[in-house]
Amino acid sequence: MSPTRDIEALIELMARLPGLGPRSARRAVLQLVRKRDLLMAPLAAQLLKVAETARECALCGNVGTTEICHICADERRANGEICVVEDVADLWAMERAGVFKGRYHVLGGTLSALDQIGPEQLRIPALVARVADEGVTEVILALNATIDGQTTAHYIADQLEGRVRLTSLAQGVPVGGELDYLDDGTISAALSARKDI
Known part of the structure; x- marks a missing residue:
């Protein structure tokens, strides 16, 4: 030994x-x-x-020490907006930015046929129920710009179509980014999401 x-x-x-x-x-x-x-x-x-x-919030899936996390318990954040994220790390990143004042919904991953992860393995049914029960007016899909993330976003959009306003985070050139260092997909997304000046 x-x-x-x-x-x-x-x-x-x-x-x-x-x-x-x-x-x-x-x-x-x-x-x-x-x-x-x-x-x-x-x-x-x-x-x-x-x-x-430690436990998961019964409503959104955030990690905390109470049954309902501090974000879901804050009545000021019951403004009808839910930001859907893949995991708790994404929620914490959004909170660090300090710009979103609504509530969250953590999916616990993304849809993946290869890994046999379907909607039932994620918190998608719970999201659909929240939209119906909580008077949600907008769902912001803040999922990663990967194939699985975009597949998940499209699936959620199909499930919630006609029930609520659906938006997604803008994609493209990061603040301080230089075009020469960006990949083709990022440049393409930035050009497609261009806006008036």
Whole structure:
């Protein structure tokens, strides 16, 4: 039995996290061990606390510690707009921007025939029910500009056609972007979505 077996097991677990490979995980664990009182003990306590209290919001699918997340519980955000996103990371990105003042709906992925992910595996039926029950006036499809994301957006648009205003995020040249560095698809989307000046 190796004297560092527990440490190696921690490195292997950390390496499973997105964005951390074996080297990054090893560096992180070494830093935690070196500063165990300052970093490791509080991290372990917080991980245990979150493991016990974290849950998905019953309405939108956001992650929090209550049955209904703070966004859905905020009556000021009941303005009839729902922004549909693929996962919680996308919701958090939208919130960081601080420009959307409505509510969200997290699908939990996108439709994918290859991965056998259909509407029932996602939160699409729950979205259709919310539109009917909550007096929604606009659904903003903020899905990734991938084949699966666009397929999902078209499916949702078909399900909600005639019931609510459907919009999507604009696509094209990013702020500060230079045309020379953009791919053909981005340039094409930007040209198609052009607007009057």
